[in-house]
Amino acid sequence: MSRIWLTALAVMVAGCGIQPSEVIDAGQAPTGVASGATLYFVDADDRLRPQLRRTDHLGTIAEALAWLLTGPGEDLRTQITTTEGVTRVFVETTPDLIDLRLPLATYEVTPLGIDQIVCTALGVWVQSGGSRTTKVRLGFTLATPESAKLRTCPLIE
Amino acid sequence: MTWRLWPRGLRPRLLVAFVLVTLLGAAAAAWSSAGSASTALVTVTQEGLTDTLSDQISAITPQLTYPPDQAALDRLRAAVGPDTAVTYRDLRSAKGAATGLVTDALRAAVRTGNRLVVQRITADDRPWLLIGTPVTITALNGERTPSGIEVYAVRDLTGVQRQIDDLTRSAVGTAALALPLAVLLAVLAAGSVLRPVRRLRDTARRLAAGDLDARSPPRGADELADLTVTINQMAESVQSSMATQERLRADARRFAADASHELRTPLSTLTAVVEVLGTMTDGMEADARESADLAITEIHRMVRLVEDLLEVSRFDAGTVRLVAEEVDLAAAVWNCLRARGWTEQVDLVVQQEIWLRLDRRRLDVIVANLVGNALRHGDPPVRVHVSADRDQVWIVVTDHGPGLAETALPQVFDRFYKHDAARTRTPGSGLGLAIALENARLHGGDLTAGNAPGAGARFVLRLPRTLEDG
Numbered sequence: 001m002s003r004i005w006l007t008a009l010a011v012m013v014a015g016c017g018i019q020p021s022e023v024i025d026a027g028q029a030p031t032g033v034a035s036g037a038t039l040y041f042v043d044a045d046d047r048l049r050p051q052l053r054r055t056d057h058l059g060t061i062a063e064a065l066a067w068l069l070t071g072p073g074e075d076l077r078t079q080i081t082t083t084e085g086v087t088r089v090f091v092e093t094t095p096d097l098i099d100l101r102l103p104l105a106t107y108e109v110t111p112l113g114i115d116q117i118v119c120t121a122l123g124v125w126v127q128s129g130g131s132r133t134t135k136v137r138l139g140f141t142l143a144t145p146e147s148a149k150l151r152t153c154p155l156i157e
Numbered sequence: 158m159t160w161r162l163w164p165r166g167l168r169p170r171l172l173v174a175f176v177l178v179t180l181l182g183a184a185a186a187a188w189s190s191a192g193s194a195s196t197a198l199v200t201v202t203q204e205g206l207t208d209t210l211s212d213q214i215s216a217i218t219p220q221l222t223y224p225p226d227q228a229a230l231d232r233l234r235a236a237v238g239p240d241t242a243v244t245y246r247d248l249r250s251a252k253g254a255a256t257g258l259v260t261d262a263l264r265a266a267v268r269t270g271n272r273l274v275v276q277r278i279t280a281d282d283r284p285w286l287l288i289g290t291p292v293t294i295t296a297l298n299g300e301r302t303p304s305g306i307e308v309y310a311v312r313d314l315t316g317v318q319r320q321i322d323d324l325t326r327s328a329v330g331t332a333a334l335a336l337p338l339a340v341l342l343a344v345l346a347a348g349s350v351l352r353p354v355r356r357l358r359d360t361a362r363r364l365a366a367g368d369l370d371a372r373s374p375p376r377g378a379d380e381l382a383d384l385t386v387t388i389n390q391m392a393e394s395v396q397s398s399m400a401t402q403e404r405l406r407a408d409a410r411r412f413a414a415d416a417s418h419e420l421r422t423p424l425s426t427l428t429a430v431v432e433v434l435g436t437m438t439d440g441m442e443a444d445a446r447e448s449a450d451l452a453i454t455e456i457h458r459m460v461r462l463v464e465d466l467l468e469v470s471r472f473d474a475g476t477v478r479l480v481a482e483e484v485d486l487a488a489a490v491w492n493c494l495r496a497r498g499w500t501e502q503v504d505l506v507v508q509q510e511i512w513l514r515l516d517r518r519r520l521d522v523i524v525a526n527l528v529g530n531a532l533r534h535g536d537p538p539v540r541v542h543v544s545a546d547r548d549q550v551w552i553v554v555t556d557h558g559p560g561l562a563e564t565a566l567p568q569v570f571d572r573f574y575k576h577d578a579a580r581t582r583t584p585g586s587g588l589g590l591a592i593a594l595e596n597a598r599l600h601g602g603d604l605t606a607g608n609a610p611g612a613g614a615r616f617v618l619r620l621p622r623t624l625e626d627g
Contacts, residue, residue, distance in 0.1 A: 018199055018284040018318050021277040023266040026207045029273045031293040032218030033225075033304045038297060050297070058219040127295045128219045156297055 032128040034058035039068045040119040040155070041076035042112055048119060048155055049076055061098065064124045065089040068116060069103075079113035080104065091121075097150070098125055101139040106146055114138060114146075119153035132156060167354070168347045175343030176336065183332035191328040195321040199277075202317045203286060207275060210288055210310055213237050218292060225306060233308070240311045255285070255311040263289045267307050277314070284314035353381040357388060369396040414470030420463050424456070431456045458586075465588040469572065472595045479516045479599055481624055486511040486520075486550060487543055493524045494541070503528060504540045511545045514624040519596040523604070524552065526589040527616045531556035535613045549602075550620050558613035561606060569606045570594045593618075600624060 036054040043049045053067050069087040072078050082104065090101040098121055102109075109117070118136045126132050135150035217236045222229040230250035234243040240253030258280050266274045266289065273290040292306040356373045363371035372392060375385040431453045438446045471477045487507040494500050524541070531539040535556025542553040561569060568574050573587040590604075597604040602620035609615035 017195075017321065018277060018279075018314055020279050020284075023260075023262050023274050023276045025270070026203070026273045026275045026288070027211070029271060029290045029293050029301070030211045030214035030218060030308075031295045031301055032215055033221055033223040033292055033294055033306060034219075035223050056222045058223075060219060123297050124219075126297060126299060129215055129295060132299050 030129065032058060034127050037064040037067065038120070038123045038127070039064060039072075040116045040123070040153075041068075041072040041078055042116065043076060046112060048112070048115055050119075050123070050155070051076060058124060058127055061091045061093070061100075061121045061124045062089050064120050065091075065100070065102075065117065068120045078116065079110040080116060081108040093125070093130075095131065096134055098122070098134060098136045099139065100136065102141070104140055105142045106140050106144045109140075114151065115154060118151045119155055122153045122156050126156060168351055171347040171350070172340065172343045175346065176339050179335055179339030179342075180332070183335040187328035187332040191321075191325045194324050198317055198320060198324075199314075202314065203275060203277075206286055206310075206312050207273060207288055210237060210290070210308070211273060214290070214292060214308060223294075223304065230306075233306070237308060237310055242309045243306065244309075245306045253311065255313070256309060258285055258311050259287055259289065259309045263287050263309070264307075267291055267309070271301065271303055284318050286312040286314050288312065350381075353385065357381070357385055360388065360392075364392050364395075369399060410470060410473045413466060414474065417463050417466040417470060420459075421467070424460055424463055427456055428460060462586045462588075465586040465592060468592055469588055469595075472592070472599075477595075477599060479624075480518065481514045481516055483512055484515055484517050484520070486513060486515075486545075486552075489517055489520055490524055490541060490543060490552065493521045494528065496521075497525060497529075499528060499532065502532060502537055502539060504538055505543070506540065507543045509545065511543065511550055513550060513620070513622055515600055515620060516596075519599065523593040523596050523618055524554075526593045527552075527554040527618070530589065530616075531558075531614065534558060535560075545622070548622050550622060552618040552620075553615060554618075555609045555615045556613040560608040560613040566606055570604070 035056060036052050037059050038050045039053050040048050040050055051073065053064075055063075066087040066089065068078075069080060069082050069089070071082075086103045088103060092099040100117065100121060102117065117138065121136055122132075122134065125134060133152075135152060137147065137150055139147050213236055214233070217233055221233060225233070225245050225248070227248055227250065230243045230245055230248055234241050234250040234252060237243070240255040242249065242251035242256040242259065244250075258278065260276060260278065263274060263276050266272075268291070271291060271293060273288070275289075276287045278285050278287060288308075288310045290308050291303045292308065293301040294304045295301050353373075353376065360371050360373040369392060372389050373385050375382040375389070434449050435453055438449050441449065487505075487510060490507075491500075491505060494503055494505065528539060528541065531554055535558025538557060540553075540555045542551075542555070544551050544553075565574075570590050572591045574590075590606075594604045597618055597620070600620050601624065602618065604619075605617050607615050607617070
């Protein structure tokens with residue numbers, strides 16, 4: 001009889017405090033380190049080509065796009081026509097959408113050039129821990145229906 | 158040991174049971190609510206801490222040099238906050254004494270699991286949350302691989318512990334509030350159960366005391382009401398059987414009285430005839446005279462028997478009345494003896510002159526019966542001793558015969574009791590002692606039989622000094 005009472009008491013006391021525990025899984029580990037950002041250029045066959053720009057850190061989407069707009073190395077080309085020195089891109093992100101405002105007009109970018117921008121932005125996004133299904137929306141200096149489209153990168157899906 | 162403390166009364170038992178049940182229920186409710194609340198609290202706190210850590214790390218990693226140098230590790234550690242250790246291969250950046258609490262199990266889980274893990278421990282009587290996580294490199298295809306950077310943070314849970322303690326205290330307080338309510342309810346319930354029981358007990362007590370009209374009205378439709386109905390039925394049947402018996406007894410008494418009365422008239426005629434017959438026996442043949450004498454004796458016996466029967470019936474019917482007067486006790490006893498010519502055979506010892514109120518005729522009946530029995534059944538000398546104190550008087554009649562058998566003592570006052578079956582032809586009616594006892598009781602006194610040490614039978618008549626007329 002007294003043993004039952006003691007057990008009940010012990011259980012009740014035990015239920016009222018913070019108990020030590022085993023090692024518990026608490027979710028996904030943080031990510032985001034990288035030795036550089038991946039930029040997408042176009043090769044001689046008009047195909048998208050990833051190129052790692054070693055900067056010792058991943059950096060932001062804006063930084064990566066600035067590198068992209070600055071231009072490729074010697075063996076790749078770009079289909080984005082830029083004004084010299086104007087590489088500033090405004091980036092706004094939500095978990096589902098990356099909103100880019102480019103210093104470009106629609107006519108300065110081919111569809112492949114748009115893919116270059118989308119893939120570069122999404123690559124940095126994914127590497128810093130974002131979702132691969134996030135969409136990208138491009139804003140141009142001149143208003144155009146292209147700005148309403150939600151885009152994805154053909155290489156990151 | 159608990160059972161020895163279990164109280165005996167129904168009311169305390171009900172009280173204890175009620176209070177125990179309530180306490181248990183309240184305690185269980187309080188415990189479970191406090192328990193789930195504290196679990197929720199711990200979980201939420203834990204999630205908050207890990208989310209914060211994860212966000213802090215994620216915010217800085219894109220700007221972090223990789224592979225990191227000591228400065229990079231220090232930056233990461235500073236971003237995460239105090240009590241944090243960051244390692245990369247042989248490099249290590251740590252701040253805060255609590256970082257020493259990180260367990261090997263957690264370290265192993267971080268190294269092998271590629272996931273964020275936590276562990277709660279207690280150290281120095283304080284609860285701690287250990288958080289460990291690797292920082293991963295995510296490839297463009299979404300694949301995550303360990304970067305070799307590991308972050309360990311130690312967070313104090315004392316604040317949560319305090320909140321839980323407050324929660325528990327308030328739960329216990331709430332449960333304690335139920336206690337007086339439980340006591341009140343128990344008292345009410347016990348009352349509602351015990352009141353009918355007490356009523357039944359009172360009824361049973363009145364029945365036992367002879368009040369056969371006692372009943373308790375059944376209330377409600379529970380088991381106690383059933384019991385009440387049953388007890389009422391029992392009382393009913395006892396009462397009716399008692400009434401039947403009483404009626405039968407009264408009938409029997411009335412029959413004896415009527416029979417005696419009816420016998421009286423023919424008997425007085427017979428007596429007269431026998432008187433005449435008695436005067437004529439001188440001229441009879443010897444055997445005819447013997448028959449006549451026998452007839453005369455038996456007729457006289459019969460007359461006495463009928464008189465005694467009538468007297469007994471009067472006692473039974475409760476119609477006898479004392480005719481009390483102031484009497485000199487010694488003189489009355491003497492007169493009784495003298496009237497029957499016993500003065501020669503009986504020693505009368507009187508210690509003092511005693512006057513008291515009594516029924517002279519009935520005293521005569523008692524004394525004559527006792528002395529007559531002593532003379533008939535015992536041996537001389539027969540002694541009559543009269544004494545008195547402030548409240549009572551005693552008349553003790555002792556003979557020197559064989560005395561009364563022990564087995565006979567309880568029965569000598571029974572009607573028609575004759576100790577010696579061989580002596581059935583004695584002139585007594587067999588009612589004498591019964592009548593004497595009734596007469597003694599009528600005076601508020603008593604008559605007892607026994608044996609005197611060194612002598613024969615001894616009868617003691619005790620009468621109160623002051624007679625209550627009634």
